[in-house]
Amino acid sequence: MQTLNFNDQVAVVTGAGRGIGLAYAELLASRGARVIVNDRGVDIDGGGVDSGPAELAAESLTLRGYTVLPDTSDISTTEGANAVIDCAIKAFGKIDIVINNAGIYTMDDFPDLDLDMMKRHFDVHIGGSFNVTKAAWPHMVERGYGRIVMTTSTGALGAANMVAYGAAKAGVLGMGRALAQVGEQHRIKVNMIAPQAMSRMMAAGYGENAAAVLHDPQRNPDLVAPMAVVLCHERCPSNGATYLSGMRRNAAIYISETPGHIHPDLGLTPEDILDNWDQVVDEKEAITLGGTMAEAAYHSTLIGNAMSQ
Template identity: 35%
Template sequence: MTLDFQGRVAIVTGAGGGLGRQHALALAARGARVLVNDLGGAVDGSGGSVGAAQAVADEIRAAGGQALANGASVTDFAAVQAMVQQAQDAWGRVDILVNNAGILRDKSFAKMDMADFALVVQVHLMGAAHCCKAVWPLMQAQNYGRIVMTTSSTGLYGNFGQANYGAAKLAQAGLMQTLAIEGAKYGIHVNALAPTAATRMTAGLLPDEVMAAIRPEAVVPAMLVLAHESAPTRTILCAGAGTFEAAHITLTQGLYLGVGDDVPEQLAARLAEVCERHGEQVPASGAAQGQNEIRLAMAAAEAGVSA
C-alpha cells in the first residue's frame, strides 16, 4: 500500500527547518496541500519572522506542490485560529495537524529560571493544545482527522538538564491519550511521535557520525504512518536512524494489601511484587486503574481476606 495524501490538507507547525521542514516536504511530495507554520525564531524561542516558513512553502511550490506560509506563534490562540482559518479559506478543510513546534531552554533544575520552565511548557503543551482546539471543530464536522503530537524520549524516560522540556513532552502524550478517546466517534485519530533527529536543537551535542545517522529524514516515515488515513490511534511511535519502536504506558497486575495500620510497612516490604511487570497491561483508559484496584479488593473480600 502506498501512503497517498492526495486531496488532504495538512498543517505542520515549526516547519521552517529541521524535522518540521522534512514533515512538510514529505506530505507535499505525496500529494497533500500543506500550510507551513513557523514563528521563525531562535532555538530558545526568541525573535521571529515568516521568512523560514515562506522558504519551505516556496520549496514545495517549486517542486509542483501546493503550500502556504504562516508565521503565527502557537502560544497565541487567536493567531492559531487565524492560521487554521487561512488553510480552510484556501482549501476548504483541514485533515492533518502535525504539532511539531518547540523550543529549548536547557539547564539543570537547580539552575533553571521558572520563567524558562513556563515558556517551554507554554510552547510545547499549550501550543499543541491551541492547535488541536482550533482544528477540532472542523475535524468533528467532517468526521475525519489525523493529529500527530511530538513527544520525546526526554518526556517518556527523562534526560539531564531538560526538566521543563521533559514535562512538556510527556504532557503531549497525556493530551494525546484523552483526545484519541474523545475523537474516536468522529473519526479523529490522535497519536504521538518521539523522534531522535539531528536538528538545530541537537547541534553540537553529538559526534558528527551520530548526527549523520540521525538525520531528520529518518523520522519522517513514522509521521507519515501516523498522519495517513490508515493510521492507528493512541499509539506512541519512536523513530530515529532508521529504527522504529513503540512506547507504552503500562499498569502492573497489582497486589491487594488492604487498608490496615501496617499497610505502609507491608507495601515497603513487598514493593518488588507491586512493580513486577509480568502480565502488565496497556489500559484502554484511565478508568482501568480503578477497575483493577476494585477487582482485586472484591476478590480479596470474596476470599475472606480482611482489610
C-alpha cells in the same frame, strides 16, 4: 503493497520551516497533500522572529510542483493558532491533518531553573499544541474525520538537564492521550511521536560533539517522516499511542501498570508496603494503560479476586 497517498487532504504542520517539520511537510506534499508550512522562525530558545524559514520552505516545495503555503503565525497564542487554521480553511476549504511539531529547547540546571523558563516551554509545547488542535477540532468534528500528531520526547521520561523541556513534553503526552479519547466518537485519531533525528535542538544538546553527528545519514529527519505520515493517514491503526521513530527504527512506547500487592485487610501500614515491594514492582503480568474503561474493570477484578481469597 498499497501506496499511502493524501490526495485531496489538507495538512497543517507547525515548526515546518526546517529540520524534522520540513521533512514531514515534504513527504506529505509529495504524497498529494496540500500543506500549510507554519514556522515563526524563532531561535531554539524561542527568541527572535524570522519569516525566512517558512517562506523559503514553501517556495522550495512549490518549485517541485507541490501545493504548499507559508504561515508565520505564533501558535503559542490563541490568535496565532486560529490564524494558521484559518489559512488552511480559506485556501483549501478544510483541514484533515495537524502535526504539532513546533517547539523550543533550553538546557537547564535545576534548581537554577526559574518559573519563567518553565512557562516558556509550556506555552509553546503544551499551549501551542492545545491551541492549534482546538482551532482545528470543530472543522474535523463537522466532517467526522481528522488526524492529529503530537510531538513528545524521550525527555518526558526524565533527563537531568531538561527539566522544563521534559515536563512540557510529558504534558503533551498526557494531553494527547486524553484527546484521543475525546476524538474517538468523531473519527479523530490523536497519536504521539518522539523523533530521534538530528535537529537544531539535538545539536544544542550535543554541544561540542554536535559536528560529529550532525551529518550522520542515520540521523536524517527523513527517517522520522514515514512514521508521522502513517499516523496522519486514514489507515492509521492506532489512537492515543506513542511511537519513537528515527535512525531506521520505529518502536512503541508503553505506559504500564503491574498487578501490585493487595493487602488482605484495611490495616495497611508503610511497613507492609516495603515488605511486599517485590510484588509491587513485579512486571511479569503488567498491562498497558490506554485510559479506557477496560482498565477500571481490570482494577475491580484485581480487588474482587483479592477479597474473595
